[in-house]
Amino acid sequence: MVYIWNDPSEVPADFGPSVVTFGNFDGVHRGHQQVLSGLIRSARLNGTKAVAVTFDPHPALIHRPESAPEMIMGLQDKLVALGELGLDAILVMKYSLNLASLTPEEFVGQVLVDSLHASHVVIGHDARFGRGNSGDLDTMKQLGEKFDFDVQVISEFGSEGYPLHNDGGTDRRCSSTWVREALQDGDVATAAEVLGRPHRMRGEVVHGAARGRDLGFPTANLAHEASGFIPADGIYAGWLVDQAGTRWPAAISVGSNPTFDGVSRQVEAHVIDRPHEAVEDFDLYGQTVVVEFVARL
Template identity: 65%
Template sequence: MQIWNSLNEVPQDFGPCVVTLGNFDGLHRGHQEVLAQVRAEAAARNARSVALTFDPHPALIHRPESAPAQIMGLADKMVAMGDLGLDGVLVMPYSLEFAQQSPEEFVKSVFVDALGACAVVVGHDVRFGRGNTGDLNTMVGLGAELGFDVVVVDDEGHDRRWSSTWVREALGKGDVDTAAQVLGRRHSMSGEVVHGAARGRELGFPTANLSPDACGIIPADGVYAGWLVDADQHRWPAAISVGSNPTFVGVSRQVEAYVLDRPAEPVEAFDLYGQHVVVEFVQRLRGMVAYTGPEALIEQMHQDVLDSREILREH
């Protein structure tokens, strides 16, 4: 899959293309259905399949104080889109200046001039152009004028429409099971393993601490069964702690994974520091609890390991 970060990077002879547009945050099952339609239309028309997305998310430009947390980072989104079999993704830099384009200017410069669109796949609620004044009727009219078809994806047939909002709601409750159903895969975070306070090691449970700038929404505080995927793509079963650990004072909120089946010591045989890893959340075991002291916490951590192992054995 080719990735372009500006209109100038798109090869002049890349088209014709079947194109769709969206933020695709989380790349959930609704997004996947749209992109499947794009691929099908492209195959039928002997064209290329392309998605147009934006970076940063438009909400971060227009209303940064209330912009939703991003379910996944841009790099992870590109990997996921590549796995879906697209031919190309155009990542348009989003700014207030870019947002001032009229619907006609936007469609002509991006879809027609840059991508040579022969068809555009959209949902019934598509909005685009300055002030989101362009809608489905606008797109159909522009297609007739500029020479491309408009294919409308029908998202009916579900009890609730797949959405990024639904994923955020579920993760905010620690309901990673529902999030996985909407996403069509387990929710994950990715980032560098950094040094922490080493408190887990002191308790006999050394953990891999994700950097505070790791990508992906942090689910609700608690302990989860999941997987850690290291830089060599090895999948390790893990018990994952999310939160500030209320048993100890002055600990900031963090995500840390205790790998269950660590290689034999010495510790150097399993050094994840500095590695870029992925942490996948399978099931929430419990909320975060303040214990009376380290002994009670250690006892609970042993139980968390047993519970995680049992859950992961089924996955």
């Protein structure tokens, strides 16, 4: 069981000691997975708790909303993906200008030390934290000495999941940016390689034009509020996972539809191997479903 807290005040007073890392973890890609797996191993070896601190909304949505990146996944899917790795707890910090105003020492002292009782902090060599991103690795090492916790520096990870060695090779650091670029190009196969799983969207099924249903294929039209990065327009092979957890092979259409407010993008998953009951009896409307993109056709 993974504990999920939405504020440091929710952390039990007797929780810890813990091994902690923090970040946005958008996509929970293979680089994130390697870091968190190492954190979990360290926690198990030291008999402590493995904790990830993440932020919602993404800091860019607060500081520069006009240029903030589209999120790869919604918060619910991020928590599911983090929990599946074996963490003991996840602290979701509500990101705000007040949180952003904390100095590096205040953030570490109040959140990592006072609330989570960190005995180890795992940090990337290029991590920044605290007011104005003024904290860095050297800052964390100094705070580790002050607050009596160890600092573990993590490596960058390439697409194969191994640390990069800067040997002139062509491997690229796993990053959320790489995933977004691949999805913008409709290259869901590369996105899946970096993510370590197919890219997913989650949303409620709403009524559409029913063209697929008229052709005998139940269709799930995702609501515009669906979470997850919408890939480039096109047709994709993939899966639809219904509310009961049943996986159905699907042909997924992504396209742009003119509306009174401009152009909206629509995701429609056509179930191609449904049960034998009549198509009108295979009702997905109102369900919250997951759509997985496997290949572009």
